[in-house]
Amino acid sequence: MHTKRKFKVHEWKKIFNRKQFSLKKQLILLISICWLLPIMIIFVNMSSTYQMDMIKKTEDIRMEETKAYTMALSYNINEVIDLTKNLFYDRLIETPWQKYMDGAIDWGEYYDESKKMINIKFDKDWRIDEAFFYLLESPEQIYPCTTGELEVFQGNVKEAAHEVSANPSARVIVKVVDKEIYIFRNIYAIHGYKKIATMVIKLNTQELLNRMNSSDEYDLVFYINKGEENITYDRETKDCEQKKEILEVVKYNFKREGNIIKQYQLTDREKQYQGFVYQKAYDDYNLCSILIIDRTELFVVFKTLVNLVEGLLIVVIPILAIFILMFKKNFTFPIEHMVEAFKEIKEGNMGIQIPRDRDTMPNQEFIYLVDSFNEMSTKIKYLFNYAYNEEIARKDAQIIALQSQINPHFLNNTLEMMNWQARMAGDVSVSKMIEALSTLLDYTMNRESxxxxxxxxxxxxxxxxxxxxxxxxxxxxxxxxxxxxxxxxxxxxxxxxxxxxxxxxxxxxxxxxxxxxxxxxxxxxxxxxxxxxxxxxxxxxxxxxxxxxxxxxxxxxxxxxxxxxxxxxxxxxxxxxxxxxxxxxxxxxxxxxxxxxxxxxxxxxxxxx
The missing domain is CATH 3.30.565.10 (Histidine kinase-like ATPase, C-terminal domain)
Known part of the structure; x- marks a missing residue:
């Protein structure tokens, strides 16, 4: 594996060293990179990191909206629950009932006194649509506590009220019945703790939802106390199978774990819609909010940026093409002419001249360079024709002059005669010295120059x-x-x-x-x-x-x-x-x-x- 890698690196080096890129290609590549690379970097960044970051931020915002809707609805429900508790603690129903049981007042006076006391608390509260109660001794006799007409105490509402009446608990019960929020509560007498009546309050559900200022871009659904029904602020949830699929999963989870605080996200199997779920347990009820959006909404910002990048490319590419054409005409073409002229000089064509017309040299800077090149070319031709030979001759003369400074002016023949006489006298040492000196002088005289x-x-x-x-x-x-x-x-x-x-x-x-x-x-x-x-x-x-x-x-x-x-x-x-x-x-x-x-x-x- 290591040998193969070395081979590949070597092959790449051979490819790049085989031929150098021209200046024109390098500059065009550099300009293209400087124009297009930032746009590509922005696009790639948006396609990966930025896209995921924007989706995460959008999801966080939607989850916070879901929490806010939950808090808004629970606040209004709790306010109404507190009003029902005041009925018990203020004895607004118990006091008239006690008078009635003692014979101090009749049925008509009992109702007028009870309604007057309750109406003060309920009638002007925008959250309450209708409120009424009935005594356990005569459950068919209904006592309205608001100015509206009593039309709801029938069917499922009546059945739910009787279920509460049959329950000995004094706790508040919150239910969704027929897509409306109802609050049920048994009223007990403080003395003797005897159950005397059942209070039913119908909340103004649609107004509660309208005041949340929810957007038309998504659907808002609420479940209360593991009920089978929900209240919704959407227009098409019933007709959309993907949304119904999300609601079924949420309802199942809410039934199992409705008593804990929990938040999560989920999508349908086709990944078309995404739900943001937040549930919370309160003292008297559990509330679950579901915000359902089309998943394409998560990519709205990203799509806007993509459109912006595409627009930039549409504008930048023609400008870049025009710039490259102008660059080639005013820069690369003149350089190519000058490079060709330098190649001619390299081949030995001394004195070559470059034309200085507008077609060849389109701007003043290159005209100046051409004039300088032509002048230089003329001078080079002169130097090669005359000065070079003169310089070579001068060097040869100088070398001969330097050598002549250390050449001795002795006659080698004289030394040969002295050597012969020394040999005849038998003086070997003198003879060898004369031979050495003769060799030295013969060498330094350099008769062949x-x-x-x-x-x-x-x-x-x-x-x-x-x-x-x-x-x-x-x-x-x-x-x-x-x-x-x-x-x-x-x-x-x-x-x-x-x-x-x-x-x-x-x-x-x-x-x-x-x-x-x-x-x-x-x-x-x-x-x-x-x-x-x-x-x-x-x-x-x-x-x-x-x-x-x-x-x-x-x-x-x-x-x-x-x-x-x-x-x-x-x-x-x-x-x-x-x-x-x-x-x-x-x-x-x-x-x-x-x-x-x-x-x-x-x-x-x-x-x-």
Whole structure:
């Protein structure tokens, strides 16, 4: 698996490195990204995080609305329940009934007195539609307590009232009967705690719902006390199977767990509608509210934003197309003409000119660039036709002049005659020294005027010089050499090692009257290094800086002892830089305690300037 992944990465690199994209394509891509990417980011964000966040917030709002409707309805029901409790505690029915039982008043006076006392509390309350009571001794005799006509005490309402009357409890009973909210309660006499009557109150259900200011966007349904019926503020719940499905599930749950506070959400099986349910248990009843909405309402805000993004795209894409066309005409086309002209120069067509007409260069900035390019092209042609050959000739003359400064003016024939006489006299040491000196002089005179020779010849000259110096110092001079034999045929500038050896002897060995010289020639990466190390006095930082300025020609060489070697090492450095360039040359630095390193760096089989 790991190998396969590496292969894929390698293949992608090959694809991208095979051909670089043009500036025109890069800029068009960049502009398109800058225009379209923000819109796409907004759209993607809305499609995922923002969409879910908006749905969650909408659901939370709907749930809070459901809670608010529950609290509003329960508040009004509780207020009416408190009024019925006052009937018991204020003895509004018991007092007239006691008078009637004592014979102090007749039936007519009993009813008038009871109705007058109850009507004060009930008749002006907008929540109460109708209210009446009946005595248990004569349940068929109904006593209205409000000004409205008594029309409800029949059918299911009458049956529910008699069920309450048969129950010995004095608790308030809240029921939904025929889609209306009723409150039932048995009235007991405080003295002797005898049940004397049953009170029935019909709430103004529709007005209670109307005052909740519920929206037409959803349906609002209430269940009370696990009843089979509900009250609703909708228009189509009865005819919608999906909504009925939600209500059946809620009714089932409410029957099982109606006595606990609970909130939850549910949808129908087709995911078309969503219900928000909140139920709460009160002292005298349990109330459950269901708010049913079409699920498309959850996406209303999101759809609005999607429409906005689509509108932006409709506007942005034509503008982007116009911008790209203008950009190509005023920017990319002129650049393409200039790139083609540069390619012509690269192919050797010096002096090429770019037309400066309006069709080719549509704006002032590019006209200025074209004029500058044409002028530059003309100058380049002149430099290549005249100045280059002149510069090459100047370099050759300078190299010959530098070499001539260190070529001795001795006659090699004279040395051959001296060598012959030494041999005849039997003086072998003198003969070998003369042979070494002859080799050295023959090499430095360079009768063939070669600019480059083999590394083997350069080392042969260095060996001749070291032999002469070793004869001078004897055992006081130690010479160690380490030469890479594989690079001996490499071409190098002439007379570059001898000046370094002379400098090592003059400033190192002679100052201490003894010492060691190491000669190391080796190849490292694409370069050849020739390193001469010698013992002697410590090379200070100031001395290093002075030597560097001499090598670079920044400091004038003073006459006196050491002038010849200073000229020699400077010439070596300058010749190498003229032949190979400024990245190569000679450096002299301290490389240890009382050890100085002189290092030449040249390219291995490098190109010559």
């Amino acid at each position: 070669k600019r480059l020779i083999s590394l083997a010849e350069e080392i042969r000259c260095a060996d001749a010089y070291l032999y002469i110096i070793s004869m001078r110092f004897g055992q006081r001079l130690q010479v160690e050499k380490e030469i890479d034999q594989s690079i001996l045929q490499t071409q190098v500038p002439q007379i570059i090692l001898q000046p370094l050896l002379e400098n090592a002897v003059l400033h190192g060995i002679e100052s201490e009257n003894r010492g060691t010289i190491w000669l190391q020639v080796y190849k490292k990466e694409a370069n050849i290094f020739m390193e001469v190390r010698n013992t002697g006095k410590k090379l200070t930082k100031e001395k290093e800086e002075k030597i560097a300025s001499i090598l670079n020609g920044e400091q004038e060489i003073k006459k006196g002892r050491g002038q010849h070697t200073s000229l020699g090492i400077r010439n070596v450095n300058q010749r190498i830089k003229l032949i190979y360039g400024d990245n190569y040359g000679l450096t002299i630095k301290s490389c240890g305690e009382n050890i100085t390193c002189s290092t030449i760096k040249i390219p291995f089989e490098g190109d010559i300037l």
